[in-house]
Amino acid sequence: MTTLSARDTILKLFRKTKGCFLSxxxxxxxxxxxxxxxxxxxxxxxxxxxxxxxxxxxxYQLVSSPDTLLPEEIxxxxxxxxxxxxxxxxxxxxxxxxxxxxxxxxxxxxxxVVIADQQxxxxxxxxxxxxxxxxxxxxxxxxxxxxxxxxxAPQLTFxxxxxxxxxxxxxxxxxxxxxxxxDITLHEKKVAGLLNEMNSETDQVNFVVLGMGVxxxxxxxxxxxxxxxxxxxxxxxxxxxxSRIAFTRxxxxxxxxxxxxxxxxxxxxxxxxxxxxxxxxxxxxxxxCHTQIITGxxxxxxxxxxxxxxxxxxxxxxxLAGDVQLV
Amino acid sequence: MTTLSARDTILKLFRKTKGCFLSxxxxxxxxxxxxxxxxxxxxxxxxxxxxxxxxxxxxYQLVSSPDTLLPEEIxxxxxxxxxxxxxxxxxxxxxxxxxxxxxxxxxxxxxxVVIADQQxxxxxxxxxxxxxxxxxxxxxxxxxxxxxxxxxAPQLTFxxxxxxxxxxxxxxxxxxxxxxxxDITLHEKKVAGLLNEMNSETDQVNFVVLGMGVxxxxxxxxxxxxxxxxxxxxxxxxxxxxSRIAFTRxxxxxxxxxxxxxxxxxxxxxxxxxxxxxxxxxxxxxxxCHTQIITGxxxxxxxxxxxxxxxxxxxxxxxLAGDVQLV
Numbered sequence: 001m002t003t004l005s006a007r008d009t010i011l012k013l014f015r016k017t018k019g020c021f022l023s024x025x026x027x028x029x030x031x032x033x034x035x036x037x038x039x040x041x042x043x044x045x046x047x048x049x050x051x052x053x054x055x056x057x058x059x060y061q062l063v064s065s066p067d068t069l070l071p072e073e074i075x076x077x078x079x080x081x082x083x084x085x086x087x088x089x090x091x092x093x094x095x096x097x098x099x100x101x102x103x104x105x106x107x108x109x110x111x112x113v114v115i116a117d118q119q120x121x122x123x124x125x126x127x128x129x130x131x132x133x134x135x136x137x138x139x140x141x142x143x144x145x146x147x148x149x150x151x152x153a154p155q156l157t158f159x160x161x162x163x164x165x166x167x168x169x170x171x172x173x174x175x176x177x178x179x180x181x182x183d184i185t186l187h188e189k190k191v192a193g194l195l196n197e198m199n200s201e202t203d204q205v206n207f208v209v210l211g212m213g214v215x216x217x218x219x220x221x222x223x224x225x226x227x228x229x230x231x232x233x234x235x236x237x238x239x240x241x242x243s244r245i246a247f248t249r250x251x252x253x254x255x256x257x258x259x260x261x262x263x264x265x266x267x268x269x270x271x272x273x274x275x276x277x278x279x280x281x282x283x284x285x286x287x288x289c290h291t292q293i294i295t296g297x298x299x300x301x302x303x304x305x306x307x308x309x310x311x312x313x314x315x316x317x318x319x320l321a322g323d324v325q326l327v
Numbered sequence: 328m329t330t331l332s333a334r335d336t337i338l339k340l341f342r343k344t345k346g347c348f349l350s351x352x353x354x355x356x357x358x359x360x361x362x363x364x365x366x367x368x369x370x371x372x373x374x375x376x377x378x379x380x381x382x383x384x385x386x387y388q389l390v391s392s393p394d395t396l397l398p399e400e401i402x403x404x405x406x407x408x409x410x411x412x413x414x415x416x417x418x419x420x421x422x423x424x425x426x427x428x429x430x431x432x433x434x435x436x437x438x439x440v441v442i443a444d445q446q447x448x449x450x451x452x453x454x455x456x457x458x459x460x461x462x463x464x465x466x467x468x469x470x471x472x473x474x475x476x477x478x479x480a481p482q483l484t485f486x487x488x489x490x491x492x493x494x495x496x497x498x499x500x501x502x503x504x505x506x507x508x509x510d511i512t513l514h515e516k517k518v519a520g521l522l523n524e525m526n527s528e529t530d531q532v533n534f535v536v537l538g539m540g541v542x543x544x545x546x547x548x549x550x551x552x553x554x555x556x557x558x559x560x561x562x563x564x565x566x567x568x569x570s571r572i573a574f575t576r577x578x579x580x581x582x583x584x585x586x587x588x589x590x591x592x593x594x595x596x597x598x599x600x601x602x603x604x605x606x607x608x609x610x611x612x613x614x615x616c617h618t619q620i621i622t623g624x625x626x627x628x629x630x631x632x633x634x635x636x637x638x639x640x641x642x643x644x645x646x647l648a649g650d651v652q653l654v
Contacts, residue, residue, distance in 0.1 A: 098432075101432070101526075105425075105428070125528065125529075125530075125531075147617065149647050149648055150477055150478065150480065150481070150525065150527075151477065151478040151631070151647065153477065153529075154477070154529045154530070157529045181529055181530060182529060194529075195528060196528065196529050197526065197527065197528055197533070198477065198525070198526070198527050198528075199428075199524065199525070199526055200477075200524065200525050200527075201452065201522060201523065201524055201525075202452075202480075202481045202484045202508055202509065202521075202523050202632070203452075203481070203508060203647055203648030203649075204452075204648065206524070290474065304478070305529070320476050320478065320530055321476055321530030321531065322530075
């Protein structure tokens with residue numbers, strides 16, 4: 001975690017002057033600190049990956065910014081009502097979901113976003129591991145406090161799925177598909193996964209953490225060989241890297257819009273948008289639940305987030321948990 | 328939290344000799360420590376409320392034990408399969424639910440029980456406060472890891488309600504009633520409350536914390552005057568105090584049995600036992616939900632823990648959240 005006031009102020013100055021030189025005197029008077037302290041902040045920015053030119057008589061010039069997911073970079077022109085008004089960034093952490101849960105327990109506000117460059121214990125569904133190398137992807141968790149019942153919380157998984165799809169469509173112009181319950185694919189390969197966790201009482205949700213991992217710039221060689229499913233990244237599909245900052249900003253924007261709509265009108269918009277991106281609708285699948293195997297044709301998404309499967313006996317089964325495969 | 332090996336060993340020796348004197352030499356050889364160290368342990372026990380007589384030529388004699396909820400006292404003759412095999416005791420803590428949640432997140436085993444003598448932030452339903460003075464009541468939380476769906480977790484609230492009722496019936500011979508969703512009453516006065524919390528993923532419960540507060544020996548004067556509801560304790564109803572240790576042991580025993588049965592056969596036993604103790608079945612109630620007020624006749628408990636209310640239009644409403652009152 002980092003607090004950023006001085007760094008933030010210098011970056012804002014650089015942005016205002018749009019590539020011009022800023023004198024050390026100018027910065028030191030804006031910050032109210034010594035020129036030596038300014039020099040230290042500049043060094044600090046360089047360590048974070050900012051390229052800053054120093055010319056003795058002219059001052060400092062910002063040459064380039066790194067694609068590091070720093071809150072002050074993501075928040076530039078971020079026009080959300082709720083999501084991302086506060087962002088906590090960790091260069092490395094155990095898991096963003098764990099951090100967001102801890103912050104949720106100590107009373108953090110709705111809309112808080114936790115981002116890590118690298119996760120040592122990235123979590124997938126059902127206790128599986130989520131590969132989380134540094135510098136390439138997005139690992140984020142969003143804290144929400146909707147006034148809903150615990151049984152309604154699964155709906156939010158589909159909200160984050162749609163938010164990620166829209167960000168991929170906007171930023172990369174690709175056509176992502178959703179796989180029930182919590183994957184996003186490109187050409188049948190996993191590009192993003194969701195792990196939503198909830199803390200609730202019997203009849204009230206305390207908070208929900210929307211966890212998401214999106215493979216943005218990961219290269220083929222970075223995927224472990226023993227991976228159980230085919231995986232990809234936006235960069236692999238596009239043939240060039242994407243801006244992690246721009247992607248994150250777009251994602252927060254779309255989730256903010258979807259969440260406002262959800263609080264106002266319920267799950268209908270999310271359900272429609274999710275179903276449009278599910279190309280298993282109308283196809284035969286096999287669902288492996290704990291206790292039984294269900295075979296049938298996918299009908300769509302139920303109100304509570306269940307996968308609706310029409311069996312041969314003409315019954316619509318509402319599948320709330322299980323692994324689904326095409327047959 | 329306390330670790331207890333030396334203390335535990337001495338207490339076991341005292342119990343084995345059934346009121347006879349134990350020589351200092353005997354204790355020091357059993358413990359493998361010096362006689363001075365034995366003396367320190369005896370002092371420690373005295374501070375915890377144990378009355379121990381010391382006679383120079385004979386040694387130490389246990390005269391009486393305090394009614395403190397120490398794990399080693401509760402675990403005497405506790406024949407449970409799962410619940411209370413590990414007990415953590417706090418003389419004072421914020422809330423046993425918070426502590427159990429923290430332990431759950433760090434991987435604690437199913438069946439762990441957290442007990443506090445006193446809670447500074449005792450929690451009731453919907454963020455309400457649970458009055459938690461020291462030395463008189465039971466504040467406990469039980470950690471469970473059932474393989475169930477998040478939507479099934481409310482069932483466990485009714486399991487703890489039935490467990491508390493059975494312990495009251497066994498220990499005090501009184502007839503407790505249940506009030507949906509999470510109260511236990513004696514003569515229409517609240518004697519115990521439940522606050523179950525859950526940590527879950529979209530399609531899997533990670534763990535559930537069954538939180539319970541039972542007014543055992545609280546006196547009339549200890550209830551705050553501004554209490555929103557009439558309250559009582561076992562001691563007030565009986566006219567004499569009850570053993571907190573014996574009550575806790577009985578409670579863990581009943582919850583252990585109910586939980587084994589629940590894992591094997593589902594909610595049916597709990598539902599039957601709960602409904603038998605609900606004297607609102609067949610009576611007219613008004614349910615104040617977030618969005619509407621439902622009036623109708625209570626039919627019983629639904630499979631998912633909903634209160635079933637038959638309205639005048641002949642519809643059975645499944646109430647999952649709300650405050651219920653007789654009309």
